[in-house]
Amino acid sequence: MLTATVVRYVILPEEVKVGRVNENMFNFHNQLMHNFAAIFIAVDLIISRPTLHPEFAVFGLFFGLIYAIFAYIFAFYGGGFYVYTFIDPRLKYAPLLMTALAIAIATFYLGLWLLSQLLSYNYLIGTIVLIVWVSLIVQFKSKLVLEEE
16 A cells, blocks of 8 residues: 555656656556555455454564665675665665655554454445545556657
8 A cells, every 4th residue: 555655646746747758657567566456455455354453563663674674784795786766775864764664664554454443343434435545546557648749
């Protein structure tokens, strides 16, 4: 859910703003990572109604810490390769970025936990809220319109 939100509201608008061709963001493998993951989570919450616990949000912080330790070691002793430049621990504000990312993961988990509580309380309203949430964060085609010269 976090990835779909960031891609939809941060990355894609920036690509459009700078006029960069962003069709690669709509290739199937990117759609799987960005959009279908959010859809699969929503379907899972609606159909299987898993029991989520708010204290599990700590796992996002824990895995963020583990990643940060691994990334620092890999960056300074293994050469480092990062598909997304913002997770490179050699950046000036890397600790802040890593902390913000871990907090965002925990926050989105708490959002899903709250939604699972709503689904338990009122299945119909919870389903509608979840469908609206997903529809607001997925995007399947570019909104960039190139003007012909």
